[in-house]
Amino acid sequence: MTEVTSRNVAGDKPIQIHDPTLRDGHHAVRHSLGAEQLRAYALAADAAGVPVVEVGHGNGLGASSLQVGRARLSDDEMLTVTRDALTNSKLGVFMLPGWGTIEDLKNAIAHDVDLVRIGTHCTESSLAERHLGFLREQGVEAHAVLLMSHMATPGKLAEHCARLVEFGATGVGIMDSAGHYLPADVTERITAMCGAVDVPVIFHGHNNLGMAVANSIAAADAGASILDACARGFGAGAGNTQLEVLVPVLERVGYRTGIDLYGLLDAADVAERDLMPAPPTVDSISIVSGLAGVFSGFKTPVLDVSAREGVDPRDVFFELGRRQAVAGQEDLIVDVALALRGAGTGDRS
Amino acid sequence: MTDNDSRAVAGRLSVAVLGAGLIGIDLMTKIARSDHLDLRLVVGRDEATSGLRQARQFGVPVATGGVQSLVDREPFDVVFDATSASSHAEHVEKLAPSGTMLIDLTPSRNGQMIFPTVNRADICAHRDLSMVSxxxxxxxxxxxxxxxxxxxxxxxxxxxxxxxxxxxxxxxxxxxxxxxxxxxxxxxxxxxxxxxxxxxxxxxxxxxxxxxxxxxxxxxxxxxxxxxxxxxxxxxxxxxxxxxxxxxxxxxxxxxxxxxxxxxxxxxxxxxxNLDIINSAALLAAESYAADRLSIAGEVYS
The missing domain is CATH 3.30.360.10 (Dihydrodipicolinate Reductase; domain 2)
Structure with missing residues (x-):
């Protein structure tokens, strides 16, 4: 592995922290956050000076479903309460084309959303063309992120980022949705992407292999200027990059985030107290998910289905990895479990 | 004798495919096998597309210029619309006056939705059929x-x-x-x-x-x-x-x-x-219509 000698390259460079605690965290609690929970955390994050607070169902606008989980609150309710709680922080939302539509974007715009992120699987950037074009016409700041990015080469990611900029994205980046990366993987990808675009580059980490903070620092050192992180790492499986760890580490190696340390630690305490039964941990199943390169959000449904069908959830994860399941393909879990159990429920067994 | 009847005289309905993408080109192959449909034209966006190249190699006349190139030619009995949802309404407007049956493969939600095993009986009562998705x-x-x-x-x-x-x-x-x-x-x-x-x-x-x-x-x-x-x-x-x-x-x-x-x-x-099922359903709709128009004894499929 190449040395990630951050101290040599980092100067007084600003990093924008993007906080999807109230969106990605939903994956950890079956999309069940209520209005008071959203309000409490949004107020605390706003007070700490977190620049962007993203809210929504775990898969974004319009994604409440049996496939991924039905949200307790509607998009309207989530947007209303979070908008109301934010004074300085920008309100962000996330949408996957195919899950949400332009109607959902219009609704978010009616709620005065400041920043919209459009996500696609890492090789499918063209799915975002129409929605990014719509946001550009509406004059809404629009970023684009490539999910499950470990499934594409650095060169491919760079190409897709360049296309997303052509479609109208004013920030582009990658999600390590399976928590599969090691720092050198991130360095290589972010470097390629920064060479291909002249807009801010985003990195969104997951902690399945305990690498989320190190990967985020590697991303910053390679030129990323927007980093995603969640309070207490609140997120699917092993969780996301832990916000209140990342920020002081960034400051220590010479980046500026503009976030107040005590305010941040207070917000993280609020998150632990109000949002989650327990902070995410790198448990056995999350390690397997990271190794297999399968979306961390599959953890809950994999455990549910495996228990029901009497199969080893680790086998399910490795088989999903072999089938190259992308985020959103939760319906494959049942088939994989049935196949592992050796059951023929179909009509051509 | 109306125009429509004279077109059907040869025992086959005249057919055009509008759109030479993945859907249009697969449809072309399926239509060519039909005993009751006579594929006379495939319309694409421009000459250079691989779809039109494939159509030409297949021996089907091709044209560019969108729906206008259909209007400018003889009226067709059946036109399959394999373009884009936003264009379909215009295609109906341009082609309906000549009595053409439109079979829509875009998700425009314009015409009568058809699922062959569910509401096949609705096919002949409409002139704009939506294959939905x-x-x-x-x-x-x-x-x-x-x-x-x-x-x-x-x-x-x-x-x-x-x-x-x-x-x-x-x-x-x-x-x-x-x-x-x-x-x-x-x-x-x-x-x-x-x-x-x-x-x-x-x-x-x-x-x-x-x-x-x-x-x-x-x-x-x-x-x-x-x-x-x-x-x-x-x-x-x-x-x-x-x-x-x-x-x-x-x-x-x-x-x-x-x-x-x-x-x-x-x-x-x-x-x-995905391409096969919607095209097979569209073909079945066209053949049901042909069976009705040509008064073939019995059904094309049973």
Whole structure:
């Protein structure tokens, strides 16, 4: 592995922290956050000076479903309460084309959303063309992120980022949705992407292999200027990059985030107290998910289905990895479990 | 004798395909096999597209210039619209005056929705038929059958298609795909709370076209669901041979049915059952119309 000698390259460079605690965290609690929970955390994050607070169902606008989980609150309710709680922080939302539509974007715009992120699987950037074009016409700041990015080469990611900029994205980046990366993987990808675009580059980490903070620092050192992180790492499986760890580490190696340390630690305490039964941990199943390169959000449904069908959830994860399941393909879990159990429920067994 | 009658004299209806993308070119191959349809023109965007090249190699006359090139020529009995949802209404407006039957493969939600195993009888009463969407063609026959026998509160349809089987038209029409598929499920199941989702998979080898349906209904039982689904699937196989049930479960009032569709060949690879099922349904609609127009004794398919 190449040395990630951050101290040599980092100067007084600003990093924008993007906080999807109230969106990605939903994956950890079956999309069940209520209005008071959203309000409490949004107020605390706003007070700490977190620049962007993203809210929504775990898969974004319009994604409440049996496939991924039905949200307790509607998009309207989530947007209303979070908008109301934010004074300085920008309100962000996330949408996957195919899950949400332009109607959902219009609704978010009616709620005065400041920043919209459009996500696609890492090789499918063209799915975002129409929605990014719509946001550009509406004059809404629009970023684009490539999910499950470990499934594409650095060169491919760079190409897709360049296309997303052509479609109208004013920030582009990658999600390590399976928590599969090691720092050198991130360095290589972010470097390629920064060479291909002249807009801010985003990195969104997951902690399945305990690498989320190190990967985020590697991303910053390679030129990323927007980093995603969640309070207490609140997120699917092993969780996301832990916000209140990342920020002081960034400051220590010479980046500026503009976030107040005590305010941040207070917000993280609020998150632990109000949002989650327990902070995410790198448990056995999350390690397997990271190794297999399968979306961390599959953890809950994999455990549910495996228990029901009497199969080893680790086998399910490795088989999903072999089938190259992308985020959103939760319906494959049942088939994989049935196949592992050796059951023929179909009509051509 | 009207114009329409004179066109049908040869014993075959004159047909054009508007749009030379993945759908249009596979349709061309399927139409060419029909005894009752005479493919006279394929219209593409410009000469250089691979679709028009394939059509020319196939020996079919080609044209560019969109719907106008159809208006400028003889009236066609049947035009398959394989362009984009936003263009379909204009195509109807331009072609309807000459009595043309339009069969719409875009998710425009314009015409009468047709699912051959569900409402084939509606075909001849309309001149603008909507084939809805590939996911709709795979899901509605199953969901219609289930909702006849059970009290269903909520339906969700999750489609997965291989990236190579999704052309630019569909990529730009994702919202229409979602809306139109939802509308069709509502219409043919009588259930109002419906959600459609589309995933695109880049896996290698490519993922077979797949539609997973989840249903909430307190009276669902596995025995009942299983027999209804297998019977409906057998009917769909009468025109889409590669239609298979991959999973069928019931847990705590939640039914789950997954089907996969492989293509029977023609211009599309095996995994691209999405193109095959909607095109096969469209062809069946055209042949039903031809059977009616040409007064062929008996049905084209039985």
């Amino acid at each position: 590939c996911g709709g063609q795979a899901a509605v026959p199953i969901l219609h059958a289930i909702s006849q026998a059970h009290e269903i509160d909520y339906i969700e349809v999750v489609t997965t298609a291989a990236t190579l089987s999704i052309g630019r038209g569909t990529r730009m029409n994702l919202d229409e795909y979602v809306d139109t598929t939802q509308e069709a499920v509502r219409c043919f199941s009588g259930v109002t709370d419906v959600k459609a989702i589309l995933n695109i998979s880049p896996s290698r080898p490519p993922a077979t076209f797949r539609v997973a349906m989840s249903l909430l209904g307190r009276d669902l039982t596995i025995d009942s669901l299983h027999s209804i689904v297998l019977a409906a699937a057998a009917e769909v196989r009468s025109f889409a041979r590669g239609f298979e049930v991959k999973a069928c479960t019931v847990n705590d009032g939640e039914g789950f049915v997954a089907v996969e569709v492989t293509s029977s060949g023609d211009r599309v690879p095996r995994y691209a059952g």
